[in-house]
Amino acid sequence: MKKAVIDLGTNTFNLLIADVGTNDFDTLHTDKVGVAIGLGGINKQQLTPDSQMRALNALKKFKQKCDEFDVVSITALGTSAIRDAQNSVEFLTKVKAQTGIEVDVISGEREAELIYKGISWTHSFEKPAVILDIGGGSTEFILASNAGIDKKISLNIGISRIFQGLKTGDPLCESDIVMIENWLDNVVGNQLDEYATASLVGASGVFETFYEMIHLHDFTHNRKSYQFDFQKLNEVLNWLVYSTTQQRDEHEFIIPIRKMMGPITAVKIKWIFNKLHVNDVWLSPYSMKEGGLKLEND
Numbered sequence: 001m002k003k004a005v006i007d008l009g010t011n012t013f014n015l016l017i018a019d020v021g022t023n024d025f026d027t028l029h030t031d032k033v034g035v036a037i038g039l040g041g042i043n044k045q046q047l048t049p050d051s052q053m054r055a056l057n058a059l060k061k062f063k064q065k066c067d068e069f070d071v072v073s074i075t076a077l078g079t080s081a082i083r084d085a086q087n088s089v090e091f092l093t094k095v096k097a098q099t100g101i102e103v104d105v106i107s108g109e110r111e112a113e114l115i116y117k118g119i120s121w122t123h124s125f126e127k128p129a130v131i132l133d134i135g136g137g138s139t140e141f142i143l144a145s146n147a148g149i150d151k152k153i154s155l156n157i158g159i160s161r162i163f164q165g166l167k168t169g170d171p172l173c174e175s176d177i178v179m180i181e182n183w184l185d186n187v188v189g190n191q192l193d194e195y196a197t198a199s200l201v202g203a204s205g206v207f208e209t210f211y212e213m214i215h216l217h218d219f220t221h222n223r224k225s226y227q228f229d230f231q232k233l234n235e236v237l238n239w240l241v242y243s244t245t246q247q248r249d250e251h252e253f254i255i256p257i258r259k260m261m262g263p264i265t266a267v268k269i270k271w272i273f274n275k276l277h278v279n280d281v282w283l284s285p286y287s288m289k290e291g292g293l294k295l296e297n298d
Contacts, residue, residue, distance in 0.1 A: 001019070001020050001021075001072055001073075001296065002017065002018070002019055002020070002028065002069055002070055002071045002072055003017075003018060003020045003025075003071060003072065003073050003074075003075070003293060003294065004016065004017045004018075004062075004066045004069075004071045004073070004074045004075070005018075005074075005075045005076075005077065005289040005290075005292040005293055006059070006062055006074065006075070006076040006077065006101070006289070007077055007079070007287075007288050007289045007292070008035075008037070008055070008076060008077060008078045008079060008082060008103060009035075009037075009079055009080075009135055009136060009137075010036075010037060010038040010042065010079060010080050010081040010135055010136030010137035010138075010158055010160050011034065011035070011036055011037075011038065011135070011136030011158075011159065011160055011257050011261070012032050012033065012034055012035065012136070012205070012257060013032065013033045013035045013037075013055065013058045013059070013062070014030070014031070014032045014287075014289050015029070015030060015031040015032070015062045015065065015066075015289075016029075016030050016289040016290065016292075016293070017029040017030070017065065017066060017069050017071060018293055020293055020294070020295055020296060021295070021296060022295060022296040023295060024295070025293055025295065028069060029065060029069060031061075031062065031065065033058040033061070034255060034256050034257035035051070035054045035055050035058050036051065036054065036136070036160070036257055037051045037052070037054065037055045037081050037082070038051070038080070038081035038136050038137050038158070038160040038161075038164075039051055039160060039164070040164075041085070042080075042081050042084070042136075042137055042158075042160050042161055042164060043161060043164050043165050045084050045085055045086045046085055046086060046087055047081065047082070047085045047087055047088065047090075047091050052091050052094065055091070055095075056094060056095065056098055056099070059076075059095055059098075059099045059101060060098065060099055063099045063100065063101060073294075074101055075104070075292050075293075075294065076095075076101050076102065076103040076104060077103070077104055077106050077111075077114070077288065077289075077292055078092070078103045078104065078105035078106065079105075079106065079111055079135065079137060079138065079288075080108070080135060080136070080137025080138035080154075080156065080158055081136065081137045081160070082103070082105055083105045083106070083107070083108075084137065084156075088105065092105070107154075108138055108140065108153075108154025108155075109152060109154060111133075111138070111140055111154060111288060112133075112140040112141075112142050112149075112152040112153070112154055113149070113152065113291070114288045114291035114292050115131060115133045115140055115142060115203055115287055115288045115291060116131060116142045116144055116148075116149050116152070116291065117290075117291030118203070118284075118286040118287050118288055118289065118290035118291030118292070119131055119201055119203060119225075119284040119286055119287065119291075120291075121223060121286050121290055122221075122223055122224055122225045122284045122285060122286050123201050123225040123282060123284050124146065125144055125145050125146045126146065127145075127199055128143065128144065128145040128150070128197055128199065129143075129144060129145075129197060129199035129200060129201050129282070130142065130143050130144075130195050130197050130199070130200050130201070130276060130278075131143075131144055131200075131201045131203060131284075132200055132201070132202050132203065132272065133202075133203040133205070133287060133288070134158075134159065134202070134203075134205060134206050134207075134265065134268070134269065135158045135159070135205075136158045136159050136160035136161075136261075137156065137158040137160060137161060138154045138155060138156050138157070138158050139154070139155050139157050139158060140152070140153070140154045140155075140203075141153050141154075141155070141192060141195050143194070143195050143197065151194060151195065153191060153192075153195075155187070155188060155191065156187070157184060157187055157188065157268070159261045159264055159265050159268065160261065162180060162183065162264050162268065163260070163261045163264055165183075166179055166180060166183060166264075168180070168263075168264070170244055170245050171242050171243060171244045171263065172241060172242065172263050172264075172267070177241065177267055180264060180267045180268065180271075181267065181271050184268065184271050188275075192275055192276065195276055196275075196276045196277050197276060197277070197278070198277060198278060198279050198280050199278070199280040199281075199282070200272075200273070200276065200278045200280070200281050200282070201225060201281075201282045201283075201284050202281060202282065202283050202284065203284055203286070203287035203288075204283070204284060204285055204286060204287040205287065206258065206265055206269075207283040207284075208283065208285070209253065209254060209255065209258055210228070210233060210236050210237075210283070211226065211228075211283055212253035213236045213239075213251070213253050213254065214228075214229070214232050214233065214236055216253065218253075219283075219285070221285035223285070223286075225282045225283060225284045225285075226282060226283045226285075227280070227281070227282050228281045228282065228283065230279055230280065230281060233281055234270075236266075237266040237269060237270055238266075240262045240263055240265070240266035241263050241266045241267055241270070242263075243262065243263060245259070248262055
């Protein structure tokens with residue numbers, strides 16, 4: 001049975017179309033659009049008219065693709081920017097009227113559960129690891145092992161919130177970096193103290209960009225997680241931290257939304273590595289959208 005999942009992320013909308021069976025699924029089509037629905041209003045708990053228009057255009061495109069594949073059901077999951085927005089009902093009403101798609105606005109905890117479910121398709125958790133999903137509005141941390149989820153938390157420390165809330169230069173200077181780190185320290189406090197672990201699994205998204213920047217070719221996968229060379233990953237992060245807009249614009253493996261927010265993303269990830277004492281990093285090609293697929297026996 002052909003089903004679709006749409007992840008309405010704060011920065012990026014993702015589409016997955018799959019042929020779903022009893023115990024497994026085959027991916028038929030994926031797409032992503034840098035909607036930036038949180039841009040201009042996330043820290044005011046508003047979805048701006050421009051961001052709503054971009055979102056509607058992306059969802060119309062996704063609906064057309066679902067129709068082409070004769071999809072029988074669409075699961076659309078609204079995340080941080082949408083769940084926090086005071087005018088989200090207005091937006092969701094437009095989505096239903098213009099596309100026929102009903103969006104399920106999920107909690108941060110439910111988001112974390114679906115992220116774990118998706119990543120479990122690709123990572124064996126031979127040793128405990130913290131799953132990290134870097135979003136524009138929220139960031140999910142899931143401490144997991146082969147026995148399942150030990151702890152999970154969703155924090156409103158998304159990249160778009162930092163980008164819009166702090167004024168930084170281009171390129172970042174040392175005082176900018178310290179300001180971002182201090183902001184993270186103040187917001188997070190001791191909430192991650194029990195998540196320290198050497199091993200970290202990054203959920204698709206920005207970690208795919210890091211892979212492509214290291215290898216200078218598109219990321220392809222065979223439903224297995226990929227282990228980064230930690231030194232090369234840090235080299236890419238350091239380059240991003242101190243890069244200029246022009247340098248990022250000229251890099252063919254950085255998508256537009258990450259050209260804008262890449263330096264802040266890199267500072268934040270380095271802060272997380274230090275905070276959790278990480279020295280072993282994996283990339284999972286799956287995340288919430290794969291976790292959101294309902295198999296026939298669910």
